[in-house]
Amino acid sequence: MASWVFCNRCFQPPQATSRFSLTNCGHVYCDGRGTPGCLRAAR
Numbered sequence: 305m306a307s308w309v310f311c312n313r314c315f316q317p318p319q320a321t322s323r324f325s326l327t328n329c330g331h332v333y334c335d336g337r338g339t340p341g342c343l344r345a346a347r
Contacts, residue, residue: 305344309323309324309332311333313333314334316334318339322334322335323335
């Protein structure tokens with residue numbers, strides 16, 4: 305089944321241990337556990 309929510313930088317779907325952040329413009333970024341620096345690069 306396809307996931308509608310995923311990180312806009314590394315395209316990882318949600319996992320039990322991941323956290324996602326939503327920006328003002330509607331982008332979604334993970335906390336970087338799948339790809340180091342995802343959330344840091346989004347700031």
